[in-house]
Amino acid sequence: MVSHSIWIVGGSRSGKTTRLVEQFCSWVNTGRGVHELFYTKKAKLKASTSASLSLDIQQAKPGVLVLAANDDNRRELGDIIVTITQGKYPVRVKTPLGFFQDDIVLFWPLLTQLLKIKAQFPVRLRPESEQELATKLWRSQLDTEILRRAGVNEYRLVRRILDLMQLAAYSGTPCENIAEVLQTGLEDNNVDLEAQFLASLLLDWRNWCLERGFLTYGIITELYGQHLLNHENYQQHLAKRYQAVIADDVDEYPGVVRNLFEHLLDQGAIAAFSYNPDGGVRLGLGADPEYMAGLAKRCRVETLTGVTASLADRLVGPMVESLTEPMFLSGLPPMVKSIQTTSRAQLLRQTAEVIANAIKSGDAQPEQVAIIAPGLDAIARYTIIEILTKQNIPVESLNDQRPLISSPVIRALLTMMALVYPGLGRLVDRDAVAEMLVVLSRKPEPPETPAPLPTNIDPVRAGLIADYCFVPHPDHPNLLPVTSFERWDRIGYAATTAYGEILQWLEEQRSQQELRLIPSPISLLDRAIQRFLWNGSNLPYDQLAALRELLETAQHYWEIDTRLRQSRGAGEEFLSQQSTVNSQQSIVNNTIAEFIQLLRRGTITANPYPLRAIGSVRKAVTLATIFQYRASRRFHEWHFWLDAGSPLWAKGGAATLFGAPFFLQDRLGQPWTAEDEKSAEQTRLQRILSDLLSRVSQRIYLCHSDLAVNGQEQLGPLLPLVHAAVSMELDTESLNAVG
Numbered sequence: 001m002v003s004h005s006i007w008i009v010g011g012s013r014s015g016k017t018t019r020l021v022e023q024f025c026s027w028v029n030t031g032r033g034v035h036e037l038f039y040t041k042k043a044k045l046k047a048s049t050s051a052s053l054s055l056d057i058q059q060a061k062p063g064v065l066v067l068a069a070n071d072d073n074r075r076e077l078g079d080i081i082v083t084i085t086q087g088k089y090p091v092r093v094k095t096p097l098g099f100f101q102d103d104i105v106l107f108w109p110l111l112t113q114l115l116k117i118k119a120q121f122p123v124r125l126r127p128e129s130e131q132e133l134a135t136k137l138w139r140s141q142l143d144t145e146i147l148r149r150a151g152v153n154e155y156r157l158v159r160r161i162l163d164l165m166q167l168a169a170y171s172g173t174p175c176e177n178i179a180e181v182l183q184t185g186l187e188d189n190n191v192d193l194e195a196q197f198l199a200s201l202l203l204d205w206r207n208w209c210l211e212r213g214f215l216t217y218g219i220i221t222e223l224y225g226q227h228l229l230n231h232e233n234y235q236q237h238l239a240k241r242y243q244a245v246i247a248d249d250v251d252e253y254p255g256v257v258r259n260l261f262e263h264l265l266d267q268g269a270i271a272a273f274s275y276n277p278d279g280g281v282r283l284g285l286g287a288d289p290e291y292m293a294g295l296a297k298r299c300r301v302e303t304l305t306g307v308t309a310s311l312a313d314r315l316v317g318p319m320v321e322s323l324t325e326p327m328f329l330s331g332l333p334p335m336v337k338s339i340q341t342t343s344r345a346q347l348l349r350q351t352a353e354v355i356a357n358a359i360k361s362g363d364a365q366p367e368q369v370a371i372i373a374p375g376l377d378a379i380a381r382y383t384i385i386e387i388l389t390k391q392n393i394p395v396e397s398l399n400d401q402r403p404l405i406s407s408p409v410i411r412a413l414l415t416m417m418a419l420v421y422p423g424l425g426r427l428v429d430r431d432a433v434a435e436m437l438v439v440l441s442r443k444p445e446p447p448e449t450p451a452p453l454p455t456n457i458d459p460v461r462a463g464l465i466a467d468y469c470f471v472p473h474p475d476h477p478n479l480l481p482v483t484s485f486e487r488w489d490r491i492g493y494a495a496t497t498a499y500g501e502i503l504q505w506l507e508e509q510r511s512q513q514e515l516r517l518i519p520s521p522i523s524l525l526d527r528a529i530q531r532f533l534w535n536g537s538n539l540p541y542d543q544l545a546a547l548r549e550l551l552e553t554a555q556h557y558w559e560i561d562t563r564l565r566q567s568r569g570a571g572e573e574f575l576s577q578q579s580t581v582n583s584q585q586s587i588v589n590n591t592i593a594e595f596i597q598l599l600r601r602g603t604i605t606a607n608p609y610p611l612r613a614i615g616s617v618r619k620a621v622t623l624a625t626i627f628q629y630r631a632s633r634r635f636h637e638w639h640f641w642l643d644a645g646s647p648l649w650a651k652g653g654a655a656t657l658f659g660a661p662f663f664l665q666d667r668l669g670q671p672w673t674a675e676d677e678k679s680a681e682q683t684r685l686q687r688i689l690s691d692l693l694s695r696v697s698q699r700i701y702l703c704h705s706d707l708a709v710n711g712q713e714q715l716g717p718l719l720p721l722v723h724a725a726v727s728m729e730l731d732t733e734s735l736n737a738v739g
Helices: 016-029 034-039 042-047 071-084 096-106 108-115 127-138 144-150 154-171 175-185 195-212 217-228 232-241 256-266 289-298 312-324 344-360 378-390 408-420 430-439 459-469 493-514 521-534 541-566 569-575 584-600 626-632 647-651 674-693 719-724 732-738
Strands: 006-010 063-067 092-094 242-247 270-275 300-304 336-341 369-373 395-397 621-625 636-641 696-705
Touching (some): 016 071, 016 242, 016 270, 016 300, 063 071, 063 096, 071 092, 092 096, 096 108, 096 217, 108 217, 127 154, 127 541, 144 154, 154 175, 154 195, 154 217, 154 256, 256 270, 256 289, 336 344, 344 369, 344 378, 344 636, 369 626, 378 395, 378 621, 408 493, 408 521, 408 584, 430 459, 493 521, 521 541, 541 584, 647 674, 674 696
Parallel strands (some): 006 300, 063 092, 242 270, 336 696, 369 621, 395 621
């Protein structure tokens, strides 16, 4: 039998996505219709020898499910399909988890009947909310002895346990079977925790969430794989909705997605898959490339060879061979150079110097350069960005998600909330008040003004006002009029006026809060943003992103708060564990305090850069970790591999989730030994080298310092490559000028 589905296999940048789009166009442009294909009996379909089928897609019936590995790739793939087909054929482009979530919500009434749970609209928990609520649910059971045996703090242990549930769901393992998998998997891993105990915690957590209509990524995936996908009514609906599937980079998908594909193929759908043997970026984070590769036996396999304009052909062989036989590596081609220093501080400066000199001389443009590291600490990011920015060279830091609390605007708004609502005085101090006065006293400027807005109260005057006018109090912290200290005239007219306006606004909000005229804390935040921050001005993008994330987080937090209060006694226990007062206002104030403390722990982040470039591609040097760079599927002419001697290169630039190897289908429940870890690191490093070499076309700089940031000697697996590369001779005077 000739299969109508195709399995496109090839390395990075070999044209797999382009081939997928071509196949889609072939389906929709040739004569046979999707409905004819779908309703044809299986016998007739098997007898067909035509390798070219087409889809007659109607506007009201998309018929084609398009999946991509992550959200960025999803948008890119969707744009390509819409552009090439001129928008004539509606398609649904999702990530696998996004698809699961949409269908779980759509068929929630069916699930409530199956599981016999309360019929209420589901609410998805963000990871930070999941962590917080699970910690409170389990706290009585995670005593000091349990934490000592686990060898980690409470936060890390809770995260590990929650990750186990997610990994199990991704593999298609029911929550009830987690104990069995862990029982054998943890035998030789020196983890002194009972598998049955961990599984019981997860069952309690899952049941607690379902009773309240809460959904996490793990629960969503389990509900879909264990209940929805196996339900006859849903299967019929699924078959009617989709007659074709396009799935890009299936090597990044969790194993449970294969069950979805198998079902669609069994129902007569046609499919096109792309698979990268050098991919597996998310292996250890839930992906199961080996299991997904089993789909190839149901398809017609197409192998794409050759990578456009890359160094892979010349360098993959000798570099990969050096990992196992470093003594036989005599040298590398001249396009591979090394930058070697003693300290990491020197390395960062010299790397930035080489980049600056290359750009200034015209050898390279900023958008042609990428700096890739196994891990990027705040010092490295700041140093590189600071040095290059001083040379008028912009830097784009991929997915540089900084904690919301690092933004002065966010800190000012949280201080404002603590001054309006009673009982939050312990969350306010003198420095926070001074910062709030500076931030909230911006001068109003017209929207077309691009420069940062000046303030009416500078830091010195704000400090003086906070010293003399701030009155700390555990329940009712207060700000006094500026005339409360003798030399208030030193503040100046502009600062005095601005302070008076802030003081008057705070008093108005307190009065309205006492009269219950502020619907929710979210309304208060919105009022403050409109009054002091927006005010017709043109805010920088990083501040807009932070404010948007703050409001979305607050909305989510109070949505959870409302649902918990609706769940009677159990919900109130979570909302006011520290309080014996049963008043509604005390519960609200306690929730605000927990919200402020959650943000101050740095749990919530916001990306200060646009998710996608507006207009032409930004002309900037790319700064990324290995994981971020590979996941974004970027390509550059010049690569700088930072910390090339680090042992973290074998880790792939991303931490493997605890228990991830136990839930791979080819070794489900088997113990993970030191030998297994060594073999996995060797394989992972080979994939990393093959992938990165396919994403660079001209030069590679191996940047190595003898000592790491903690002062330890670096003896990572790429060290033979560093010594085999041509060493750069740097000009000391030029280095001092750049530094």
